[in-house]
Amino acid sequence: MFRKAAGLLASMVVWSMSTAMAAETSLKQNLMTAADTKASGEYAFSQCRALTGQTFDTTKSTKKALIVGDSYACDFLNSMQENGYLRDYQIALRFIPYDCQTVAGDAAPKYIAAKDRSLCATPERADSLERAKAQMQEADVVIFASRWKPEIAAALPQTLHTLGLQPRQRVVVVGSKFFGKISVRQYLRMPANDLKKLENEVDPSEAKAINAVLAKGLGKEVLFVDPHNLVCGDDTSCPLFTDDVNLISYDGRHLTKEGARYMGKVLFQHSALGQM
Structure with a gap:
């Protein structure tokens, strides 16, 4: 009887150790996959490319949402789609690269560095607020999401005024985010409980x-959503992993697939975005 009990206990210990090792191996594999900048970069931009230049079907009564911005707009799109938010809307995206961020109006060119003006003047490679303006007027919701340059952020209230968006339209501005340097080799040596914290x-x-x-x-007529505050709090340190130990950002700025799912829930469940 004692031998049977001892054997059962030994089997349970072996099973428990095997399960823990398998979980640890799975964690490391998921981490390496998420940290692959090529694969995660393809994920980050694939849906963005698919919707860039998409037009609205104005014959349909379906609400229309236009996302305007740079690679952070792609992150926002992924965060939204991973959770099925705004699935009842027609969605389109106007991609304005970080280097081409500008204000609306005659002063726009001075906000673009001389080395970037050729890129930013080529519609096939970069959109602009001026070119996107007509489609903005068609949208029920216009969402601006960017890795905001300081001077563009300061000028944004005047930019929105110049664009002439109507009171019937919901205007959303999504702030910037940053998770710092990603050190995969360090994380691979750490247990899951430490990664969570x-x-x-x-x-x-x-x-x-x-x-x-x-x-x-x-102003109050604009819904401002602050990702830094919602994810990091009123602090200068930010988490790197979700509660289920998935890497949030693969390069410190852009989201992994699991990071997009996590970020979307945070943004929509803890701000007025959830009421849209």
């Missing part, structure tokens, strides 16, 4: 300070 100190000028400018300057 792991945070990076981040430069406050990357997101926190810029979002403060946006929050102060935008």
Whole structure:
């Protein structure tokens, strides 16, 4: 009887160890997959490319949402789609690269560096607020999401005024985010419980300070959503992993698939986005 009990206990210990090892192996594999910048980069931009230049079917009564911005707009799109948010809307995207961010009006060219003006003037490679303006007028919801440059963030209230969006339209501005340097080799040596609690100190000028400018300057008629505040709190350190130990960002700025799913839930469940 004792031998049977001892054998059963030994089997349970072996099973438990095997299960733990399998879980650890799965965690490491998922981490390496998520940290693959080529694969995660393809994910980050694939849906963005598919919707860039998409037109609205104005014969349908379906509500229309237009997303305007750079690669952070692609992140927002993925965060939305991973969770099925705004699935009842027609969705289109106007991609304005980070280097081509500008304000609306005659002063726009001075906000683009001389080295980038050829790129930004080529419609096949870069959109602009001026070219997107007509489609903005068709949308029920216009969502601006970018890795905001300080000068563009400061000028955004005047830019929105110049664009002439109507009171009937819902205007959303999604602030910036930053998760700091990603160090995969370090994470691979750490147990899951430590990864759950792991945070990076981040430069406050990357997101926190810029979002403060946006929050102060935008009026009540604009819905401002602050990813830094919602994910990191009123702090200069940000989590790197979800509660189920998935890497949020593969390069410190852009989201993995699991990171997009996580971010979407945070943005829509903890802000007025969830009421749309």
